[in-house]
Amino acid sequence: MVKVRLWGSLRQAADGKTEVEVEARNFKELLDRLAATYPGLEPQIRRGVSLSLDGVIYREAWFTEIRPDAEVVLMPYMTGG
Amino acid sequence: MSLDEYTRREFKQVGTRVRRPDGVDKVTGRAMYGADATAPGMLTGRILRSPHAHARIRSIATSAAEALPGVKAVITSADLSVPEDEFIRDVQDNCMARGKALYDGHAVAAVAATDAATARAALKLIKVDYEPLPHVTDVDVAIRPGAPVVQEGRALENVPAGMSANVTSHSEFGHGTPAEGFARADKIIERSFRTAATHQGYIEPHACLASYAADGKADLWCCTQGQFFVRTLCSAIMGMEASQLRVTASEIGGGFGGKTTVFIEPVALALSRKAGRPVKIVMTRDEVFRATGPTVSTSMDIKIGMTSDGRITAGEAHLRYSGGAFPCGTVDMGGQAAFAAYDLEHVRTFGWNVLTNRPKEAAYRAPGAPQAIYAVESVIDELCQHFGLDPIDVRLKNAAKKGTKSSYGPTFPDIGLVATLEAAKKHPHYSAPLKDGQGRGISCGFWFNFGGNSCVSLNVNTDGTIGVTEGNPDIGGSRASISLMAAEELGIPYDRVRTIVADTSSLGYNDVTDGSRVTFAVGLATIKAARAAIRLMCERAAKIWGIDAEAVEWKDGAAVPAGPNAGKFPPMSLAEIAAVSFETGGPIAGHHEVNVDGAGVSFGVHIVDVEVDKETGATKVLRYTVFQDAGKAVHPSYVEGQMQGGAVQGIGWALNEEYIYGADGRLQNPGFLDYRVPVASDLPMIDTVILEIPNPGHPYGVRGVGETGIVPPLAALSNAVSRSAGIRLCELPMSPPRVLKALTGAG
Numbered sequence: 001m002v003k004v005r006l007w008g009s010l011r012q013a014a015d016g017k018t019e020v021e022v023e024a025r026n027f028k029e030l031l032d033r034l035a036a037t038y039p040g041l042e043p044q045i046r047r048g049v050s051l052s053l054d055g056v057i058y059r060e061a062w063f064t065e066i067r068p069d070a071e072v073v074l075m076p077y078m079t080g081g
Numbered sequence: 082m083s084l085d086e087y088t089r090r091e092f093k094q095v096g097t098r099v100r101r102p103d104g105v106d107k108v109t110g111r112a113m114y115g116a117d118a119t120a121p122g123m124l125t126g127r128i129l130r131s132p133h134a135h136a137r138i139r140s141i142a143t144s145a146a147e148a149l150p151g152v153k154a155v156i157t158s159a160d161l162s163v164p165e166d167e168f169i170r171d172v173q174d175n176c177m178a179r180g181k182a183l184y185d186g187h188a189v190a191a192v193a194a195t196d197a198a199t200a201r202a203a204l205k206l207i208k209v210d211y212e213p214l215p216h217v218t219d220v221d222v223a224i225r226p227g228a229p230v231v232q233e234g235r236a237l238e239n240v241p242a243g244m245s246a247n248v249t250s251h252s253e254f255g256h257g258t259p260a261e262g263f264a265r266a267d268k269i270i271e272r273s274f275r276t277a278a279t280h281q282g283y284i285e286p287h288a289c290l291a292s293y294a295a296d297g298k299a300d301l302w303c304c305t306q307g308q309f310f311v312r313t314l315c316s317a318i319m320g321m322e323a324s325q326l327r328v329t330a331s332e333i334g335g336g337f338g339g340k341t342t343v344f345i346e347p348v349a350l351a352l353s354r355k356a357g358r359p360v361k362i363v364m365t366r367d368e369v370f371r372a373t374g375p376t377v378s379t380s381m382d383i384k385i386g387m388t389s390d391g392r393i394t395a396g397e398a399h400l401r402y403s404g405g406a407f408p409c410g411t412v413d414m415g416g417q418a419a420f421a422a423y424d425l426e427h428v429r430t431f432g433w434n435v436l437t438n439r440p441k442e443a444a445y446r447a448p449g450a451p452q453a454i455y456a457v458e459s460v461i462d463e464l465c466q467h468f469g470l471d472p473i474d475v476r477l478k479n480a481a482k483k484g485t486k487s488s489y490g491p492t493f494p495d496i497g498l499v500a501t502l503e504a505a506k507k508h509p510h511y512s513a514p515l516k517d518g519q520g521r522g523i524s525c526g527f528w529f530n531f532g533g534n535s536c537v538s539l540n541v542n543t544d545g546t547i548g549v550t551e552g553n554p555d556i557g558g559s560r561a562s563i564s565l566m567a568a569e570e571l572g573i574p575y576d577r578v579r580t581i582v583a584d585t586s587s588l589g590y591n592d593v594t595d596g597s598r599v600t601f602a603v604g605l606a607t608i609k610a611a612r613a614a615i616r617l618m619c620e621r622a623a624k625i626w627g628i629d630a631e632a633v634e635w636k637d638g639a640a641v642p643a644g645p646n647a648g649k650f651p652p653m654s655l656a657e658i659a660a661v662s663f664e665t666g667g668p669i670a671g672h673h674e675v676n677v678d679g680a681g682v683s684f685g686v687h688i689v690d691v692e693v694d695k696e697t698g699a700t701k702v703l704r705y706t707v708f709q710d711a712g713k714a715v716h717p718s719y720v721e722g723q724m725q726g727g728a729v730q731g732i733g734w735a736l737n738e739e740y741i742y743g744a745d746g747r748l749q750n751p752g753f754l755d756y757r758v759p760v761a762s763d764l765p766m767i768d769t770v771i772l773e774i775p776n777p778g779h780p781y782g783v784r785g786v787g788e789t790g791i792v793p794p795l796a797a798l799s800n801a802v803s804r805s806a807g808i809r810l811c812e813l814p815m816s817p818p819r820v821l822k823a824l825t826g827a828g
Binding site for chain 1: 237238239251252253254255281337338339341410411413414417429444445446447448489490491492493494528529530531532533595596597598676678679680681682778788
């Protein structure tokens with residue numbers, strides 16, 4: 001199981017939690033399982049999210065491997081100028 | 082993908098200040114900008130814009146304009162499809178109003194005619210029947226229940242019930258329990274701040290030339306930060322396949338984020354399709370201000386607690402951003418960035434985006450961060466003043482570092498904030514004496530940076546020179562830095578490499594030039610493309626020598642035997658291998674396509690000295706120094722230019738620049754005479770100190786530098802003004818009238 005930290009305003013879509021656990025070996029599995037387990041998260045995931053793995057931020061990287069003890073943080077999709 | 086780890090090396094070319102490849106073209110006028118494109122039979126396009134801040138469009142009568150001799154096409158939103166994708170539909174509706182005009186300057190119709198005078202005359206013949214509606218241009222008014230509603234039904238699922246229909250999104254970041262932290266504070270300061278919308282202020286107005294052929298193929302030449310994204314947007318709006326639209330980016334006279342989307346390009350394409358001839362549109366400056374994207378306007382409440390020895394016990398921010406008449410996610414970036422420089426046990430930010438009858442926001446360097454960090458850094462400074470503490474010491478005491486749980490969630494890996502603060506503290510500027518009436522301010526800044534999709538093709542010419550083809554418009558020196566990295570990797574002189582920016586039919590997809598990504602991400606792809614070419618050249622040398630390819634390595638621009646067992650052969654240079662490439666298997670090239678991550682966040686610290694004229698309220702900037710972690714500075718002059726440019730834009734934001742709306746909801750100052758950007762005579766030389774803390778996610782340690790520099794100036798100036806004039810302004814810009822009013826109010 002991978003622990004995923006959510007940003008605060010997603011709490012209402014995740015049964016009141018800001019940290020959830022899902023079974024996932026990579027980002028694609030993680031996002032799929034999050035959306036399946038917490039359907040309220042699906043609109044945000046569809047609009048776009050970034051993921052931080054051990055402090056490194058990824059925007060799109062489905063097949064990035066996640067170790068079970070890794071720090072995973074869901075973040076809004078990064079934009080810049 | 083796995084991250085490409087940094088390997089320490091001695092650079093021979095990277096880090097030198099080589100001649101810029103676009104210099105001669107730009108100083109001689111040879112460079113081709115957006116407005117320089119021409120085509121046989123070209124028509125002139127002009128756009129009719131709403132004079133109302135908010136109005137229902139009952140009807141648009143175009144027949145009189147169409148009947149005018151010389152007019153070849155007139156279009157309205159009825160000539161465009163309605164894209165299913167909401168994001169693209171918003172982009173289209175911003176290019177041409179559908180049903181309602183949402184802000185002063187919103188496009189409602191367009192004409193193509195044989196000359197500009199005829200096009201202008203035709204615009205006057207278009208009759209638009211408007212039903213003016215109540216408008217709202219102030220974010221604090223727009224968020225109130227009962228405010229005029231800009232667009233119905235645009236709230237995301239995360240907006241709490243009962244809010245104004247103008248609130249389109251809500252976000253919350255942070256950890257801990259701020260109330261517990263505030264209870265431990267010796268002093269809590271709460272302040273409310275406002276910042277004006279500012280424009281990116283690029284010198285080159287938007288311009289494009291569209292040519293839509295009878296067979297459904299089209300070409301588009303335009304000034305843009307991202308020709309591939311232009312293709313994505315325009316092909317969707319026009320209902321075209323991407324392969325049928327070729328977009329070529331011109332040289333660009335500044336973008337700063339404002340040219341990451343489209344405003345006139347779909348209009349020109351639609352006019353060209355209807356007229357059957359090429360159509361060129363060049364915006365006036367008035368149009369640029371009224372109808373392209375400024376940054377968000379904001380209203381913010383900040384609360385920070387501190388102990389008497391300078392430890393921050395808790396921080397909280399409520400951010401209300403308006404990205405104009407369309408939903409906008411910039412407040413999310415502000416909420417994440419607000420407290421990023423600090424190691425806090427208790428921190429929380431709340432953000433709301435609010436619709437107003439203003440132009441649709443476009444990105445502006447580190448979008449969302451300068452405003453939130455301005456407010457936070459101002460309160461930190463006020464607490465430092467309250468306790469009589471040194472502002473750099475306080476920031477060092479609370480600085481985020483490796484292992485800090487950031488205010489936006491992840492735990493920081495190695496970051497350069499402490500080194501940047503220490504460099505600022507020991508710099509002579511920080512200890513230089515000030516005269517009476519002068520004040521010194523500092524501020525930290527932060528930006529995320531990112532990588533993104535990047536394709537590079539590197540061709541080895543038979544004379545031993547190199548052509549690099551990349552897909553990102555050069556807005557900050559990327560052609561020089563890419564050439565430098567290719568030369569470094571190949572081991573040949575810089576002047577043997579020429580880098581060009583390809584059109585959308587010549588290369589795979591490249592993300593927009595934004596997010597401080599190009600030198601980092603395209604540079605990484607260039608290094609990989611060079612390595613691919615090197616592998617081929619080693620194979621060719623191995624064939625010539627009759628040994629295994631594995632027994633050949635690349636050293637100082639030549640193939641050499643890998644060791645004594647490989648045989649004794651003199652080095653074979655790149656030029657020698659290239660000269661016989663036709664005989665040894667054909668042309669030699671390397672390419673690399675990748676979606677790059679691992680950009681690494683960036684911190685900066687700015688110090689500024691000012692003197693406020695208490696009779697006029699004018700603020701004079703006396704001395705300014707920028708400290709920034711750049712990773713490896715590939716071309717230090719360009720890096721310094723980014724740092725200086727960011728500082729200058731931030732100074733303008735802090736002191737003068739603002740969108741001013743009248744009670745009628747119309748923009749009052751759409752021109753550079755009334756919207757005052759800093760000019761050279763306003764400023765001292767901006768000094769720079771580059772810190773080179775290698776980014777572990779790049780083979781050369783490169784980090785993006787394009788955006789962080791605009792983040793600290795807002796608070797640095799505000800803090801300096803407070804120490805010079807003895808007043809704390811909580812609204813930007815600190816224009817002379819506003820400063821004077823505060824001084825008068827302060828007695």
